[in-house]
Amino acid sequence: MCASSYVVGPGHRLRVDVSSSNFDRYDRNLNSGEPFGTGSAAVVAQQLVHHDREHASHVVLPVVRRG
Numbered sequence: 539m540c541a542s543s544y545v546v547g548p549g550h551r552l553r554v555d556v557s558s559s560n561f562d563r564y565d566r567n568l569n570s571g572e573p574f575g576t577g578s579a580a581v582v583a584q585q586l587v588h589h590d591r592e593h594a595s596h597v598v599l600p601v602v603r604r605g
Contacts (some may be wrong), residue, residue, distance in 0.1 A: 545604075554597055558583040 546552065558567065565575030569583045588595050 552599070556585045556587055558585060 558569070566577075567574055568577040568579060569581040570577050570579045572579070
């Protein structure tokens with residue numbers, strides 16, 4: 539994930555989207571094993587996010603107070 543910075547106002551909410559794609563930053567990946575950017579047969583990717591005690595997934599959001 540690339541570094542980013544946003545100002546989130548009081549009462550606003552954040553959403554996290556999980557994807558196996560970052561087109562158009564990177565060539566498309568059709569999940570078929572064909573070379574990136576040249577394949578023609580797409581295979582649906584499945585994402586798995588662990589969220590139990592044994593696999594504690596998390597997102598770290600540092601808070602920077604302005605002025």
